[in-house]
Each structure stands twice: as C-alpha cells, then as structure tokens.
Amino acid sequence: MTAHLDTCDRNDVYAAACPCREMLDLLANKWSALAIGAMESGPQRFGELRQTLDGISPKVLSATLKRLEGAGLVDREVFAEVPPRVEYSLTALGLSAADPLAALRDWVEDHVGDHATGSDSPA
C-alpha cells in the first residue's frame, strides 16, 4: 500500500533516491515551468499551448504534458467532437505548483540582463 520510500522519510530533494528528485526534475524544466504558467489562466488547447510556448515542437509539448499529467499536475480532457478538441488544465496540485514557478519566471524576467560582472554588455 504505502510506497517503499524507506530511503526518503522526510522528502529531501538532495537525496538522490528520493522521489521528489523526479518531481524536481519535472518541474525544474523550461517547458514545464512555461506550460504550467500558461495554464494558470484556464484550460488550454494543444494548439494554444503550442503558440504560447513559443518555439516548442509538438512532440516535446506532448511529452511534457504527458509527464505533467502523469505527475498529477495537469488534467487532460478529450472532447469527442470534430475537429477533435483536447483541453489541458491544471489540477489543484498543479495550481499550487504554479506559484513557485511563477516566482521563478518572474525572477528571470526581472533579473535577466543584470549580470554586472564587469564586462558590461550594451544593455
């Protein structure tokens, strides 16, 4: 019943054998961070995500969404219409993960271009 998490009683991301390593690897990923952010505003179709996540390929988007779905962060809903429609949305868990991810994206947008290491770039 309970998983065999003997190696990781208290969920330490610094322990290689801890399942949270996988979760960290999933979330600490460019596309995951962007995809989750894109779904904060509500369900998104595949094509919409593909446009929002500028530069992602359909294969990678599909794989990313599958991983997020497998981790319970994203819900996938298929509408048997024509043309086929699929909507991806955040689960409650995914929604809670969106906060730290948003903080990370925010930091990046805020601090990129700083890098005042002496070799000043033409900002």
Place this chain on the structure above:
Amino acid sequence: MTAHLDTCDRNDVYAAACPCREMLDLLANKWSALAIGAMESGPQRFGELRQTLDGISPKVLSATLKRLEGAGLVDREVFAEVPPRVEYSLTALGLSAADPLAALRDWVEDHVGDHATGSDSPA
C-alpha cells in the same frame, strides 16, 4: 539569429528569442536549483558540492558551475595551495535567485507524494 535581441524589450520568458529563455533554461534545472541552494549557506568546495548534490557526476557538476558562473550567479575562487582548493559561492545575483529556487524545492518536498489521483499502481 540571436544577435540582436531587441525583440524582447520587456523580458518575456514566453518569447523564444528572449535572452531570459536561456536564463530560465539555466535556472529551471535540477542541478542548478540544488547547487544554488547548497551555496546559500556559504562558499562550498567542489568536493562538498559533489557530496551535497547526491548523485551528480564531476563532469556535470563542473559544467553546471561553469554555466552558473558564466551567468554571473556564482563566483569561483581558486586558492593556489596544495592540495588545490577551489571555492564556489553565490554572487549577489545568485543569492537573489536562491529565493524562488528555495520556494520551488520547498514546494516539491511538501507536495511530492500527494498525487491522490486514485491511480497509485506502481505499474
């Protein structure tokens, strides 16, 4: 193509051509997130980081630290002693990045194992 990045006036991580994409790719990375967290408590030697970041290989640690150094997040100091000693520490920029990263690690440690989606089969 990436020569003139005037396409990104306000640093949009969702724009493929924005330099913050690279920064996001750097920070949204398992090892970077762990390494920066490990250096929050002060300068760390190579071997210390290698132990703290359980499971990392020397090559990947070296590459990660170089990328972080190149982005101005980490400072590398070599002591001309014997045996050779090298210390890695966070710059002010790196220190500011440590916060959202800590939030992410914290979320992971807090929410991994949730996934109460019913399907818990190890298959």
Place this chain on the structure above:
DNA sequence: GGCACCTGCTACCCATCGGATACCATCGGG
C-alpha cells in the same frame, strides 16, 4: 465522388546532453 483541410498527436531520425568511469596533475609523506 474525391480531395484538400483542420486538429491533435505519433514515428522516425539526429544532435545534444546527461552521466559513469578513467585518468591527469601537483605535492607531501611514508
């Protein structure tokens, strides 16, 4: 009737990268 088309996704192929292991270089000590 037939063909293009729209959407979502998968298959194939390749470059890149992560990763494990071995090795290098230096110097003191035994």
Place this chain on the structure above:
DNA sequence: CCCGATGGTATCCGATGGGTAGCAGGTGCC
C-alpha cells in the same frame, strides 16, 4: 617510488530533447 588527497578533464555511451513528416478521423468544398 608509490600513495593519498583535491579538482577537475577526457572519453565513451545511453537517454533525451528536438525537428520534420506523416497519420487518423471527419467534414466542407468543388
């Protein structure tokens, strides 16, 4: 003279990201 410690690099290899093409299923248009 070899060993040990330290901080990496070189090399090889498998995984994985990523691009392109194509498929499926139906529907409107001509």
